[in-house]
Amino acid sequence: MRPAAQAQKVMRLTKPTLFTNIPVTCEDRDLPGDLFNQLMKDDPSTVNGAETLMLGEMLTLPQNFGNIFLGETFSSYISVHNDSNQIVKDILVKADLQTSSQRLNLSASNATVAELKSDCCIDDVIHHEVKEIGTHILVCAVSYTTQSGEKMYFRKFFKFQVLKPLDVKTKFYNAETDEVFLEAQIQNITTSPMFMEKVSLEPSMMYNVVELNTVKQAGEGMSTFGSRTYLQPMDTRQYLYCLKPKQEFAEKAGIIKGVTVIGKLDIVWKTNLGERGRLQTSQLQRMAPGYGDVRLSLEAIPDTVNLEEPFHITCKITNCSSERTMDLVLEMCNTNSIHWCGVSGRQLGKLNPSSSLYLALTLLSSVQGLQSVSGLRLTDTFLKRTYEYDDIAQVCVVSSTIQVES
């Protein structure tokens, strides 16, 4: 068989790298005099005026295929060169990417080139944002007609694996106040440092999100990660987010129940010379804390109170059951330190499903120090079931001679 008249070559275009020198210097009194320094000065790859600086300015093309990770952009140079000494006609170059699920056409244009002279080439740079893990095959097909009218066709296959760049783990904390705290650990499982350009939580429709990854310092938001803006290979970073249910959902306690969708993390990173990657997690889900049928939460409580002086708290009692209207009786049991003021065993009246009532209570503490508010009992008169609420909150009790700040 005669050699292919057309050569087709493919080269993956990762970002170029900067050339590094090995600086070897000497002093004037040393044997080589200024020879070593002069040699370095004359080396075009050193930095003019700072030859000892290792990191030069010379760009070098990628050495090999390297790794490609999910969310990055696969770029490749496709060159078809006419190696023969004849003009060929009707050249069609087609680049497809076959993944495990689909086949994509990556060529910028699918137009046929009318003719290709000897020693000329057709160039194409293709880009594709990689969206699947696993084996990918780049299929490059070339068809053309020789001068003698013979139709020729050949293809080449380039196989590569797409790897996972990040490992993401999450953890939820449910706060008393319906807030949800999300801890997300993001680990760089590539082999190169990764600059985290953006890690944000896109909340689902039920929540608003506050990112807790900066600290206000002198009016400026300082990252909690300090000056280290990048992740070394295998490094893990922990991000914290606070999600608050939107007003309309917070009202209806029954809605946020069971498994709920919290949102998803959107991660943008950059590596060598700004090579960019972007990923989103799947929808993060959490198990909303169940509060049984009746939920008691605190709306207001002072943090510091005087010893043996009454103070007020506000409780919110919610009927979390789906269809049952409840008849509740409130009992208040004193503990060693906490003494409730008012009548125990009073009727709270009817409470409709998914509705709540607010209850102002008065109590005092007879012991100094951090005291836990306990001893509330709610009894559902219909089911004869008692719900106990201990350790609802804590207050700091101080001697009354100390002025309590309002």
Add this chain to the structure above:
Amino acid sequence: MSGEKMEHVDGSDQNIKEESLTGEVKGRNVIQHVAQEEQGQLLFHEETIDLGGDEFESEENETVSEDSNNFIDKLNEHMMESVIISDSPNNSEDDVGELGCLQDIVEPTEDKSDHNLEQMLDKEEMVTLSNDSETDHDDTPKDISDMTSDSRASLKEELTQEETKDEPMFGNEGTIDSALSDDKTNPEEQMSEISSSQSSKDDAVPVCTIFSQSNQANSQPQLFLHDGFEPQMVKSPSFSSASETSAKTPPQVVQPSPSLSKFFGDTVNTNSLASDFFDSFTTSTFISVSNPNAGTSVPEKLSSLSTPVGESSPDSADPSYSMGIERSESGVSTASLEASQSPKPFSQIQAVFASSDDPFATALNMSEIDRRNDAWLPSEDTRNVLISVATQQYSAVFIDKENLTMPGLKFDNIQGDAVKDLMLRFLGEQAASKRQVLNANSVEQSFVGLKQLINSKNWRAAVDLCGRLLTAHGQGYGKSGLPTSHTTDSLQLWFVRLALLVKLSLFQNAEVEFEPFGNLDQPDLYYEYYPHVYPGRRGSMVPFSMRILHAELQQYLGNPQESLDRLHSMKTICSKILRNLEQGLAEDGSMSNITQENRNASVQLWRSRLGRVMYSMANCLLMMKDYVLAVDAYHSVIKYYPEQEPQLLSGIGRIFLQIGDIKMAEKYFQDVERVSQKLDGLQNKIMVLMNRAFLHLGQNNFAEAHKFFTEILRIEPTNAVANNNAAVCLLYLGKLKDSLRQLEGMVQQDPKHYLHESVLFNLTTMYELESSRSMQKKQSLLEAVAVKEGDSFNTQCLKLG
């Protein structure tokens, strides 16, 4: 794209439902599990980290419902849940973890031509999916499954296989042939061809591997998920690091190793070529007399051994020895004395002082400068030995052998000329015979010849010549471990030899020859050890640059931590010396009257040395990829070399660019512009433009970057970096031919400057991309190299091998 996205939304909703279903199943499992354990484990509660007050309620609770639910929360809090990274955002809605689902949705839109393969895929997918639902309710294993060690291994195989053929390309001729032989335009049959051609080429049929492996991985319990994951990652650097790290680590095999480019490439080389015959004629006889036998004859060895104590030459006012004198003492023919003295190597080194007429003033001046330059602080033990020597408590002979430095050549093979070897291989004997470079035989056997070799970039020959001169000194091949004496010159020769080995990236060789020197602190490396040879002279014979080299070498051998340790102890001594000087003492802390002028000179010298140490530290940290510390270190270098501030700030900017932190890079580049505003000059203007170009590069804007590199060329048409970088940008813009034209143009116009290995590497890479006839073009590059370059040229950048 957005239209496509909209289409997928419907499907995605379904997926979410499925997902949440599995989630519930999982949740229920957990509930059951918890309910069982709940009663026994109440203590557990208190240990949990908690942000809300929930768990306090449940301490003594009788009510089941509430408590168990709380418990679930807590359980969830304890376990970090693995989350699936579904996809890049553009179609992320489609696949909530289950790749298989996505595939099902997308596939119907595929055209028929892919049917064969598609069917195969479908079948395989069905298997995996059913497996999924049976074995685990979490979908994470699916993720992992794609990355099992097997699949990675197969990738590795694939890559290496293809890379051995031709490096950056991943083309393989095998497939093209099989495809061509079929030579069909019938699409249906072509698809089947994929699998057949693949399988004939290598065993792993791409489509099957991925799924068979996912099956296998699915059977793994999900608890092992994370643990099983990490070892895989450990594997990967072996085949990926080359590309990822190339910018920061010293180049390995394929990458052209850094080298210095032409220095007097034209003039000196041709000059020396002209004088070659002449020289080689005279020197060859010269060598036969002096060199090869000099170190080997027994009486000589003895005499050279006894030299330091006994036979000092009383008439030499010059406290240091030239090689010539040394050799004359050891009984070599007078011809060698004349030959090596005639160029007066040592007096050249110290030409400044030699010019003075008054011998007394010269001696005084010398001692002043010697003290300043040679000062070093020995360790406690070494100092004690030196004090003993000075007080004549015992003669040097009795010092423990372990404390002596006994270097010798560790290899004596001739270094050769790789360019010529390549020429022999590719261009034939006739062409190779035209290659004329200086070698150790063709120059004067002295420092002058040595410098000539270094200057003409024949570093391999220079290494050979250093070896010969050291052999003459009695420290030749096989002499390691035998007692010897040291002189200023012998240590300088060692420094040059070792420095050249490092320059040639022959780090292992440098390491073995450095080894006998220990930590460069042995007593016989101090002048005080030889009171008769160097009366009154103090300090270390080891050049400061050799200490730097000694410290830096370790980082090239993969022990950057050791490098840092050595640099830190150097830093300590430099700082101590500076402190001594500030306190009005001499460098070594002794009481001494130093004039203000000399003190200032000394402070200046030691500050610059301290700066040099900091520079090496910064470079080392950069190699270690500890970018935060490296940036700090470069900042502190600015204090010592304020004149390099713009360059160093630019360098820091490039570090950030390399990490991917474009914003910080921009900030530093702005600082450079601010700093260099004051000092306007061509160089600063170029630097600013260069930085702007790099910033555009970081923003993926090759067109704009190319504009700025071209702008630099308008100011300075010969700027090699801008030329090369502009050409690289052109390639990324899809203009291979233009890019080639630019690189070829610069190499042809000014080979003296542009035959740099980074340029040649780019050029050969583009040749390979351009056509199947890259070999011829590479060979013509080799011819160009052969004319201009010395034996130190790194031939790997030509990629001929």
